[in-house]
Amino acid sequence: MSAIEQNLQQVTARISATARECGRDPGEISLLAVSKTKSVEAIEEAIAAGQRAFGENYVQEGVEKIHYFQQRKFIPPLSWHFIGPLQSNKSRLVAEHFHWLHTLDRLQLAQRLNHQRPEESAPLNVLIQINISGEESKSGIMPDRLPELAAAVAELPRLRLRGLMAIPAVESDYQRQLAVFQRMASLFNGLRRQFPQADTLSLGMTGDMAAAIAAGSTLVRIGTAIFGARDYGAPTA
Template sequence: MNQLQHSAIAENLQHVRERIASIAALCERTPEEVTLLAVSKTKPASAIEEAIAAGQLAFGENYVQEGVEKVAAFADHQPPLVWHFIGPLQSNKSRLVAENFDWCHTLDRLKIAQRLNEQRPQNKPPLQVLIQVNISDEQSKSGITLAEVPQLAAEIAAMPQLRLRGLMAIPAAESDYQRQLAVFQQMAAAFKQLQQSYPQIDTLSMGMTDDMPAAIAAGSTMVRIGTAIFGARDYAAKV
């Protein structure tokens, strides 16, 4: 990676942070209320190093094996990086997530929750988890319905090695701001309802590069940004 690309990642991060601050101000929110998660899937360690140099410490990975390798590569970094698993999770990969990641955003089945709880090492803090909601009811997407959230939340809350922190959603692609906002507001309402039962609930993970303004306006506390930071992805390079 040449110096031009290096500086581009730092500049992109600065631009995204400024956008978050600007959008938050319009909504009478503070930038500190919105965590920026840098989605580093398919990107090399050198790109992550540049983001770290620019002050980014929280990273999201979609592919288990690739993510595990990156977690190991940066295991000794101080201050520690925070690794979020944000991709679909199959049963046969749950142990790797339980043993290596700090967060899992895509919990949508009791079976997976039970496996993560059993497989989380006792010497690590509980795995921070979010319930994934299929808010647009897309057959191709993971996640549960809003009506199913209370039951799964109650089951997760009883597991000692998991800590339920909130909800996550990936709405269907939509270019119209008002329609984006309407979907995100449904998520925000469900999030507030969940907070009434579980005081530790504090994370609403929604909003990506193309719909971040509507997500923040609706109340997102964590946006998952990849392309706007690292540029287009080369999926052929995926581990």
């Protein structure tokens, strides 16, 4: 058994155990393997262990990986998620190649993606990013802007509004983590009342996964616990 396969088993077991402790069905929670800066060989190991959903932060790096794997017919098929800040001049690459965008934060970008999404492709699944901690250095919209943006995005035919995502300020205390995630869960529940198709709350990484699951996350983004420390010498395009 490879180290990555072992890590995936441990992460999956931790997700299941945490969900059961909270009275949740583990099947409600999806695992997104954050593969940014990781080699195709490492991703191949994860695929061999059964992982199918991968998250990339850098557009060009992600597109190169998608091209590498697209000739191989995996069952179930691979799902590629763009989870980094997206510049408008890179939007076409995301629209044409990825299945999900987690970081939608402005209507102009949504309109570009809608126009650029190929007609032969299924609509691009999008999550609106919330700046839940109010950090000036973080992407995402303030919570009070959510209703207006969500309503506009829901009208775009080549996009599919699936829910919300957040990257809160780093916090080591579990109760403080939980309080922030519960605010996100409240926003998500409000969104679902207006848009029943919204089914995804992308919250939680290696250091705060337990609190995210307790609050109601349906998708956790795990990189370090699966692949090990990241190589930040990789391209940042």
